Amino acid sequence: MIMMEEKVVKVHLKVNGKEYELEVPPNERLLDTLRYRLGLTSVKEGCGRGECGTCIVLVNGMPRHSCLTLTATLDGSEVTTLEGLAPEGKIHAIQLAFLETKGVQCGFCTPGFILMAKALLDKNPDPNMEEVKEWLSSTLCRCGSYHYYFAAVKLAAKYIKEGKIYFDEEEVRKKYYMKVVGR
Amino acid sequence: MSKPEYVEIVEKVFDKTKQKKTEEFKYIGKSIIKWDAIDKITGKAWFTADLKKLFQNAVFVYSVRTKYAHAWIMKIDVTDAAKYPGVLKVITANDIPGINDVGYVIPDQPLLAYKKVRYIGDTVALIVAESMENAREAAELVSVEYEPLEVILDPLKIVEWGGLREKEHTLIHEERGSDVVSRYKIRTGDVKKAFEEAAVVVENEYRTPMQEHAYLEPEAALAIPQPDGGVTIYAKTQCPFDTRKAVAQVLGLPFNKVRVIVPPLGGGFGGAEDVGNEIAAKAALAALLTKRPAFLVHTREESIIGHSKRHPMIARYKHAATRDGRLLAVEAEIILDTGAYASLGPFVGWRAIVHSTGPYKVPNAKIDLAVVYTNKVYAGAFRGFGNPQVTFAVERQMDLLAEELGMDPVELRLKNILRNGDRTVHGQLLDHGVGLEEALLKAVEAINWYERRKLYSQQKGTIRRGIGIALMYHGNSIGAEGADFSSATIIIQRDGSIVFRTGLTDMGQGAIQGLVNIIAETLGVPPSYIRVEWPDTASTPDAGPTVASRSTVMGGNATLVAAYKLRQRLNKLAAELLGCDPDNIVINAPDVYCKNDPRLKITWQELVEQSFWKGVPLQEFGYFRAPPAEWDEETGQGAPYMHYTFGAIISDVEVDLETGVVRVREAVTAYDIGRVINRVGAEHHAVGGYIQGMGYALMEDLYYAPDGRVYNTNLSTYHIPTGLDIPEKIKSIWVEAGFRRGPYGAKGLGEPSIVAIAPSIANAVAHALGSKEANKDINRIPLTPDYVYSVIKKHGLLKK
Numbered sequence: 012m013i014m015m016e017e018k019v020v021k022v023h024l025k026v027n028g029k030e031y032e033l034e035v036p037p038n039e040r041l042l043d044t045l046r047y048r049l050g051l052t053s054v055k056e057g058c059g060r061g062e063c064g065t066c067i068v069l070v071n072g073m074p075r076h077s078c079l080t081l082t083a084t085l086d087g088s089e090v091t092t093l094e095g096l097a098p099e100g101k102i103h104a105i106q107l108a109f110l111e112t113k114g115v116q117c118g119f120c121t122p123g124f125i126l127m128a129k130a131l132l133d134k135n136p137d138p139n140m141e142e143v144k145e146w147l148s149s150t151l152c153r154c155g156s157y158h159y160y161f162a163a164v165k166l167a168a169k170y171i172k173e174g175k176i177y178f179d180e181e182e183v184r185k186k187y188y189m190k191v192v193g194r
Numbered sequence: 195m196s197k198p199e200y201v202e203i204v205e206k207v208f209d210k211t212k213q214k215k216t217e218e219f220k221y222i223g224k225s226i227i228k229w230d231a232i233d234k235i236t237g238k239a240w241f242t243a244d245l246k247k248l249f250q251n252a253v254f255v256y257s258v259r260t261k262y263a264h265a266w267i268m269k270i271d272v273t274d275a276a277k278y279p280g281v282l283k284v285i286t287a288n289d290i291p292g293i294n295d296v297g298y299v300i301p302d303q304p305l306l307a308y309k310k311v312r313y314i315g316d317t318v319a320l321i322v323a324e325s326m327e328n329a330r331e332a333a334e335l336v337s338v339e340y341e342p343l344e345v346i347l348d349p350l351k352i353v354e355w356g357g358l359r360e361k362e363h364t365l366i367h368e369e370r371g372s373d374v375v376s377r378y379k380i381r382t383g384d385v386k387k388a389f390e391e392a393a394v395v396v397e398n399e400y401r402t403p404m405q406e407h408a409y410l411e412p413e414a415a416l417a418i419p420q421p422d423g424g425v426t427i428y429a430k431t432q433c434p435f436d437t438r439k440a441v442a443q444v445l446g447l448p449f450n451k452v453r454v455i456v457p458p459l460g461g462g463f464g465g466a467e468d469v470g471n472e473i474a475a476k477a478a479l480a481a482l483l484t485k486r487p488a489f490l491v492h493t494r495e496e497s498i499i500g501h502s503k504r505h506p507m508i509a510r511y512k513h514a515a516t517r518d519g520r521l522l523a524v525e526a527e528i529i530l531d532t533g534a535y536a537s538l539g540p541f542v543g544w545r546a547i548v549h550s551t552g553p554y555k556v557p558n559a560k561i562d563l564a565v566v567y568t569n570k571v572y573a574g575a576f577r578g579f580g581n582p583q584v585t586f587a588v589e590r591q592m593d594l595l596a597e598e599l600g601m602d603p604v605e606l607r608l609k610n611i612l613r614n615g616d617r618t619v620h621g622q623l624l625d626h627g628v629g630l631e632e633a634l635l636k637a638v639e640a641i642n643w644y645e646r647r648k649l650y651s652q653q654k655g656t657i658r659r660g661i662g663i664a665l666m667y668h669g670n671s672i673g674a675e676g677a678d679f680s681s682a683t684i685i686i687q688r689d690g691s692i693v694f695r696t697g698l699t700d701m702g703q704g705a706i707q708g709l710v711n712i713i714a715e716t717l718g719v720p721p722s723y724i725r726v727e728w729p730d731t732a733s734t735p736d737a738g739p740t741v742a743s744r745s746t747v748m749g750g751n752a753t754l755v756a757a758y759k760l761r762q763r764l765n766k767l768a769a770e771l772l773g774c775d776p777d778n779i780v781i782n783a784p785d786v787y788c789k790n791d792p793r794l795k796i797t798w799q800e801l802v803e804q805s806f807w808k809g810v811p812l813q814e815f816g817y818f819r820a821p822p823a824e825w826d827e828e829t830g831q832g833a834p835y836m837h838y839t840f841g842a843i844i845s846d847v848e849v850d851l852e853t854g855v856v857r858v859r860e861a862v863t864a865y866d867i868g869r870v871i872n873r874v875g876a877e878h879h880a881v882g883g884y885i886q887g888m889g890y891a892l893m894e895d896l897y898y899a900p901d902g903r904v905y906n907t908n909l910s911t912y913h914i915p916t917g918l919d920i921p922e923k924i925k926s927i928w929v930e931a932g933f934r935r936g937p938y939g940a941k942g943l944g945e946p947s948i949v950a951i952a953p954s955i956a957n958a959v960a961h962a963l964g965s966k967e968a969n970k971d972i973n974r975i976p977l978t979p980d981y982v983y984s985v986i987k988k989h990g991l992l993k994k
Contacts, residue, residue: 052244107235119461157920
């Protein structure tokens with residue numbers, strides 16, 4: 012057991028559009044920085060090994076397992092978590108699509124799925140079903156909502172194509188909170 | 195004896211609405227956006243571990259686990275660990291103020307091991323430190339002297355076939371004097387004679403794996419010491435009141451000084467029962483001993499080695515039938531491996547024996563079941579609770595029998611299934627609400643069973659399709675396991691909004707939404723008026739445990755009773771105010787009016803306000819208790835559950851003869867759930883249960899080293915289905931045969947949704963292989979590629 016000296020690394024991060032000057036130990040995971048320093052608890056820890064995808068965040072637009080990423084290596088990077096997917100008071104088309112397709116069960120995997128979908132649609136605005144499945148296959152859902160999530164990504168692609176990207180959160184709540192949406 | 199009022203209310207509502215089609219309801223059976231869905235898609239929902247951010251001065255709790263799966267503890271020395279930087283306290287068994295036990299059904303499981311360790315997840319000490327790193331590093335300095343004992347992983351070292359007698363072996367629970375936790379039996383008819391007279395007999399041995407829940411949220415607890423010496427704990431647990439009892443016992447505190455609050459659960463599936471008690475007790479101990487908020491969160495590895503699993507089963511089954519396919523008798527010996535501690539094993543064993551002959555008329559039966567200890571991770575509750583294991587065996591047996599008789603598997607089942615008016619193997623009369631035949635026929639039709647079955651039987655080539663069916667029934671709620679009640683509170687606020695409180699938890703599948711739908715329908719208010727409170731032992735009523743597919747039925751009945759009583763009062767007041775008959779009041783909030791003259795109206799808010807001034811209380815507590823179950827220990831006769839959910843599953847698979855890889859291409863599930871209450875939730879169960887059952891059938895098992903360590907302790911090696919493994923289509927069909935003592939006729943679906951998946955897939959695999967010899971070898975799950983390939987190779991199926 013070697014006692015590590017309290018070394019810290021200075022990191023400049025832009026998280027959800029906000030600038031942060033952080034001093035973190037070199038071995039601090041991005042997951043812990045986001046959850047415990049910045050309070051961004053949409054980022055979940057499911058396995059700590061990059062297997063389950065619940066900790067996915069976007070680093071410079073690309074999905075990264077925040078449990079396998081050291082914060083100290085990200086100086087100058089831009090990080091997006093689910094909290095920052097849409098401006099304050101808005102929700103993103105992908106989130107709305109996940110709501111409307113009714114796939115959310117326990118919701119622990121949902122942030123990771125939504126961010127994976129975001130990265131996919133940024134790269135490929137009109138993915139076919141096979142591409143959606145392939146892309147989302149690295150994210151696990153134990154409740155078994157995969158079919159719903161695939162449909163959500165297709166629906167989100169449609170919204171985005173139609174130029175509908177952000178929706179007012181209050182209005183969405185009014186329209187959908189425990190509302191009857193089908194027979 | 196007169197019927198309790200709550201039973202009368204439930205029956206009255208059923209009788210009044212039984213002719214109504216589900217489409218005709220306003221909220222019952224509708225697709226409704228779940229109460230917590232918006233919080234979850236925005237990432238705002240708080241799970242237990244997320245609350246840590248609200249308590250910046252929390253200390254971290256880490257469990258020091260044993261290095262041996264079976265050993266005497268000679269000495270525990272924590273001196274060095276206690277001196278490690280950042281360490282506030284090292285807790286061992288000696289520090290426990292109350293009783294050092296968290297056994298669920300029997301007191302066989304110390305929270306902190308002190309004399310003996312029995313599996314690789316046993317905790318010997320807790321480190322409480324300023325940071326998780328400090329705690330983990332200090333854990334390495336706890337020095338324990340062990341005297342290792344023989345590690346027993348094979349339940350056949352505990353008992354033997356031919357009566358399941360206990361063998362000579364190193365005792366795991368020497369304090370109990372036996373490693374058989376419990377035994378059950380069914381004795382009915384004359385089995386010996388039936389086998390002598392039978393035209394056909396099939397027999398085989400079956401094995402099912404130790405399935406891991408693998409909910410994506412690892413266990414977490416946060417305990418906050420209270421000024422009065424009590425403690426408030428936020429914890430991932432399915433059963434807050436059971437958790438409170440366990441924690442109070444460990445801490446030696448009265449129940450009212452221990453408060454358990456349950457934030458949303460990131461999945462439970464039965465796994466968040468025992469371990470919820472354990473983590474809550476550990477965090478609470480640390481909080482009280484350090485007088486600081488204490489936070490405990492498991493890594494995936496700790497979760498996998500440290501919480502209960504699905505009981506592995508080994509069983510020998512023998513079925514007898516007449517030449518025309520009537521079941522004459524079933525004889526079986528079943529061994530359930532409960533690992534190191536009983537947990538819910540005794541109840542799992544009981545549920546297994548109740549369901550051990552499947553949803554069929556069986557005139558003669560002799561079944562013996564033993565639940566035994568080994569040094570594996572302990573097994574407890576998991577969606578299905580003993581039924582998936584026996585149903586796998588029974589439904590494979592039915593297919594072997596069909597082959598032996600030269601009958602179509604559907605035809606054989608149709609000859610033997612339970613229908614209205616039949617008696618179960620326990621002698622229980624099913625006088626209504628048996629929708630099994632309808633489910634079976636609808637599933638068969640939806641997937642074109644006969645055509646596909648014929649078509650697939652003539653295949654050549656190395657990729658073979660197969661189609662298989664399995665049926666199930668599943669007793670709802672806890673039956674003879676214990677006091678079976680539930681309760682709920684509805685409080686209409688002065689502005690007309692509504693607070694709903696129940697001690698039942700929503701594990702994510704939407705059980706609570708079903709209750710909301712019942713309130714909305716009964717009161718006549720939109721569900722969006724209702725706010726669901728987190729389960730909290732200090733404010734929500736004890737609703738019994740959230741287990742056994744009981745939320746919709748038992749919680750639903752309690753909720754219905756409360757809503758019904760409120761509705762009666764509101765009707766009466768509205769009638770007085772509007773001048774019409776109470777039965778004539780229509781509430782369609784915000785409108786309230788007289789049916790025969792809609793001009794006589796008042797708004798919901800006004801009605802609520804008037805209630806306030808006129809002294810009509812707008813809070814109501816609803817309670818429901820199931821009729822006591824009957825069970826004769828010697829014969830297995832009685833009425834074990836008040837009713838059953840029925841189902842028929844058909845799976846269409848593809849088997850690659852060159853690799854042994856099985857893929858499910860398509861599936862259909864048809865369940866009789868009495869009445870669809872919560873359509874979204876019902877579909878989530880049908881589809882999600884299928885996928886979890888498919889994992890059980892094809893890929894999931896816990897693998898052990900001979901010394902009792904688990905090989906696959908993370909999701910990289912414990913594989914669950916991904917989005918690429920699932921069938922293209924899973925069709926859900928609902929049969930609504932009704933049940934007089936369910937809310938609006940509803941029955942449960944939580945557990946039934948996994949029960950018959952694995953056998954339907956295994957039966958399809960056997961069909962795809964198309965070999966009578968190989969058929970008998972599809973007798974274990976998971977059907978991993980290596981196993982399936984070994985069967986293909988053994989029977990030379992590739993050359994054909």
